[in-house]
Amino acid sequence: MSLTSLSISALQEKLRAREASPVEALDALESRIAAVDPSIHGYLSRDYAAARALAEKADVNLPLGGVPIAIKDVINVIGEPCTCASKILLGYKSTYDATVISRLRAAGAIPFGRCNMDEFAMGSSTENSAFGRSCNPWDLARVPGGSSGGSAAVVAADEAYASLGSDTGGSIRQPAALCGIVGLKPTYGRVSRYGLVAFASSLDQIGPFTKTVRDAGLLLNAIAGRDPQDSTSLDVPTEDATALLGRDLKGVKLGMPKEYFISGIDPQVDASIRAAIAKYESLGAEIVEVSLPHTEHAVSVYYVIATAEASANLARFDGVRYGHRAATDNLLEMYGRSRAEGFGPEVKRRIILGTYVLSSGYYDAYYLRAQKVRTLIRDDFTKAFEKVDAIICPTTPEPAFLAGDRTDDPLKMYLADIFTIACNLAGTCGLSLPCGFANESGKQLPIGLQLIGQPWKEARLLQIAHAYEQATDWHKARPAL
Amino acid sequence: MSDPFNVRYVAQLARLDLSDAEIEKFQSQLGQVLAHVEQLGRVDVSKVEPTAHANAVANVFRKDESRPGFTQDAALSNAPRSANGLIVVPKVIE
Numbered sequence: 001m002s003l004t005s006l007s008i009s010a011l012q013e014k015l016r017a018r019e020a021s022p023v024e025a026l027d028a029l030e031s032r033i034a035a036v037d038p039s040i041h042g043y044l045s046r047d048y049a050a051a052r053a054l055a056e057k058a059d060v061n062l063p064l065g066g067v068p069i070a071i072k073d074v075i076n077v078i079g080e081p082c083t084c085a086s087k088i089l090l091g092y093k094s095t096y097d098a099t100v101i102s103r104l105r106a107a108g109a110i111p112f113g114r115c116n117m118d119e120f121a122m123g124s125s126t127e128n129s130a131f132g133r134s135c136n137p138w139d140l141a142r143v144p145g146g147s148s149g150g151s152a153a154v155v156a157a158d159e160a161y162a163s164l165g166s167d168t169g170g171s172i173r174q175p176a177a178l179c180g181i182v183g184l185k186p187t188y189g190r191v192s193r194y195g196l197v198a199f200a201s202s203l204d205q206i207g208p209f210t211k212t213v214r215d216a217g218l219l220l221n222a223i224a225g226r227d228p229q230d231s232t233s234l235d236v237p238t239e240d241a242t243a244l245l246g247r248d249l250k251g252v253k254l255g256m257p258k259e260y261f262i263s264g265i266d267p268q269v270d271a272s273i274r275a276a277i278a279k280y281e282s283l284g285a286e287i288v289e290v291s292l293p294h295t296e297h298a299v300s301v302y303y304v305i306a307t308a309e310a311s312a313n314l315a316r317f318d319g320v321r322y323g324h325r326a327a328t329d330n331l332l333e334m335y336g337r338s339r340a341e342g343f344g345p346e347v348k349r350r351i352i353l354g355t356y357v358l359s360s361g362y363y364d365a366y367y368l369r370a371q372k373v374r375t376l377i378r379d380d381f382t383k384a385f386e387k388v389d390a391i392i393c394p395t396t397p398e399p400a401f402l403a404g405d406r407t408d409d410p411l412k413m414y415l416a417d418i419f420t421i422a423c424n425l426a427g428t429c430g431l432s433l434p435c436g437f438a439n440e441s442g443k444q445l446p447i448g449l450q451l452i453g454q455p456w457k458e459a460r461l462l463q464i465a466h467a468y469e470q471a472t473d474w475h476k477a478r479p480a481l
Numbered sequence: 482m483s484d485p486f487n488v489r490y491v492a493q494l495a496r497l498d499l500s501d502a503e504i505e506k507f508q509s510q511l512g513q514v515l516a517h518v519e520q521l522g523r524v525d526v527s528k529v530e531p532t533a534h535a536n537a538v539a540n541v542f543r544k545d546e547s548r549p550g551f552t553q554d555a556a557l558s559n560a561p562r563s564a565n566g567l568i569v570v571p572k573v574i575e
Contacts, residue, residue: 092559095556095559096555189536202535231538231541232536296520299517301521304521320568321560331572331573334571335496339495339496339498349511352511353514355491356511369526371533376529411510427534427535
């Protein structure tokens with residue numbers, strides 16, 4: 001068995017027992033990447049030299065000592081590219097480390113490799129990358145999900161031990177579900193976004209993709225905590241996210257939101273989620289029906305708020321300080337053309353939508369109204385969490401879809417995020433973990449179970465996820481590559 | 482919300498030079514998205530405060546102290562054009 005199929009925890013055991021060295025762990029990745037990444041296209045760039053220099057002097061006794069971690073190409077790592085999968089940032093080289101990267105380094109981890117994504121994290125399929133789509137390791141004709149599709153695919157294909165992504169409306173949980181791995185979106189304010197290229201600042205969170213629930217806790221422990229460089233990161237005492245792993249589920253209440261069990265869900269997904277819920281009951285959890293009555297409005301609220309914030313955040317790409325600059329002697333023309341030449345179609349669409357909903361005469365009708373409905377969505381969760389420890393539901397209504405299927409229908413693509421978006425609007429934590437397979441034309445496609453936890457209760461969320469993971473074998477399945 | 486949604490005008494506000502083909506395509510695609518979003522008009526929000534972001538924090542201050550920052554070289558290292566420690570842009574004033 002190759003080193004690269006190991007979880008972080010299993011790799012660490014070998015490193016600490018001196019059965020493998022950090023350089024060997026990295027070399028194993030290099031050969032695995034050479035073998036499978038030409039079919040997956042999960043990486044946009046890789047810097048073996050920088051990683052090897054770190055591996056040679058890695059201290060394996062640190063919490064993540066000597067473990068290479070792949071990074072979504074939207075998080076700055078000093079000296080490395082950070083293209084956000086956009087032509088507008090081609091040639092850009094980061095001049096600093098994001099806070100999550102400094103924290104990974106302090107924990108002994110080795111940031112290695114830049115993962116493909118939808119341009120500026122806008123998309124649900126990684127087809128919006130300016131540098132070509134990534135493929136789902138379970139069926140190369142299908143998408144790995146998005147926007148962190150590369151980060152998910154490389155972990156699922158065993159060409160990374162774990163990775164970091166970002167989640168604005170499901171961009172960690174949705175690709176984790178479609179690729180059959182664990183993806184965790186921490187509570188808003190848990191992890192600093194300093195050094196994450198901003199998409200929608202009131203929603204963005206950085207989080208891990210891993211092969212096991214325990215690994216997600218290990219990575220969260222390394223990156224969480226207040227950072228003066230991000231004023232939205234909060235000074236909530238950082239608990240050990242792995243502290244509750246292994247405890248049983250007696251007394252744990254899980255809420256089934258009736259609005260998430262609707263017609264239109266793929267029957268195989270529906271059956272797997274219901275089987276997972278039955279499993280939880282057999283493990284001692286109590287299942288309670290809850291209601292999140294404003295669920296039907298979540299996608300609309302999201303596409304107003306996220307595009308509004310994106311249109312403001314992306315105003316910085318004007319050809320002046322960094323990024324692509326159009327050749328012209330006229331300043332206004334330079335702005336308009338640099339942006340037109342640098343941004344891809346989905347980014348342009350969202351800038352237009354976001355600018356419109358913020359424009360004079362429409363602000364109240366769209367943006368302000370969306371912010372008010374957001375309050376109602378948030379209140380739904382607050383009320384549900386008075387009754388339950390976590391909410392249990394599908395991560396996505398369907399397994400991975402075929403590439404090209406939705407690229408010309410933005411609304412249909414946006415509806416792929418229907419079950420993940422509300423968690424970001426409410427600001428709470430959520431994760432996806434494997435709970436079965438759908439059979440589509442002879443291919444096995446992973447199905448993701450979503451657990452949405454109470455704000456700041458990641459340790460509880462991971463405990464609940466871990467109990468199911470340990471009672472099932474889904475997480476052990478690997479795609480044939 | 483009956484006023485026409487005009488992609489050409491919004492693109493000017495966003496300083497984004499779109500082609501006629503893009504304008505036409507976005508006009509129809511985003512028209513569909515906006516039609517979907519119209520459902521928010523049905524929600525009674527008369528007694529609801531807006532949520533700007535998930536955690537109700539405000540006025541996060543830090544001490545007004547100098548801290549290490551980027552060097553001039555680092556700050557200019559990604560500029561498309563620079564000279565004499567400054568970013569060069571097309572002339573603004575005739």
